[in-house]
Amino acid sequence: MSKFKVGDRVRLTEDTMRDYNLQVGDRGTVREDSTVPYVDWDKLSDYWAVLEDEIELVEQPVAWPPKVGDRVRSLVHWCSTEPGDILPVTTVLDSGVWATDRAGDSTFLSYEEIELVTAAQPTAIVALIESGQLKPATRPKVHADQDSAAKEAERLALLYPGSEFGVSDLADSKIADTVTETVTRAVLRAA
Structure with a gap:
């Protein structure tokens, strides 16, 4: 048997x-x-x-069906993939996914070798710097991450020689609501 x-x-x-x-x-x-x-x-x-x-x-894979286009984090070293690398899924199979690695090659990772990456809200902007002060646009483009914002800052610096551009990333935010009790006061809440 x-x-x-x-x-x-x-x-x-x-x-x-x-x-x-x-x-x-x-x-x-x-x-x-x-x-x-x-x-x-x-x-x-x-x-x-x-x-x-x-x-x-080995244990059966976790019951989450990734989709083509999802981003997954590698948990293993394999070819050009290192633990922690974020990879876009190109093909989904019963046993795992094919994704594009850091070298631009397709690599297969089983479900036990990856975890789904939840989409983070974009928070980085590019701003002109004058006299040490950030001067963002009235409605700045919000970039997905600091790397893409840094590339945009480089592009703008080359386009406008002599001007300095910086990247600013939202670390935290608060919103004050007006709450009417006996006394009206501002109360902070999570943004």
Whole structure:
């Protein structure tokens, strides 16, 4: 009787599949009940048989369906991907996602190797600096992050030689509401 059933998620535990570009820790999905089961390996577009003693059962992936266009954070080092890298999802499969890495290449990451990145609200603006004072536009463009704002500041500095441009990022905000009690006073609330 085999230890694994069809659909089980497994991890390679022995360094026996190096010739097939697999290494300890690589994951896949069992495709047949056998003592030498074929496994659809996540990082390959192929399946290979492996001895039962060379793999172990892993938890099923978290039940969240990423979508094409979602951004995910890598939890592992793989090719040009480092832990913490934010990658856009290009293809969604049952076992994981294909995403674009920092080198611009497609890379496969299983669900256990990623976490969904929640979209942060854009907060960075570019402002002209005169006499050490920020002079933002009346309705400044709000950039997604400091990096994109810094690129815009560079573009503007080249366009207007001699002018200084800086990046400002919203760290916190408050809104005061008027509350009528016995006495009317300003009360802070989260923005």
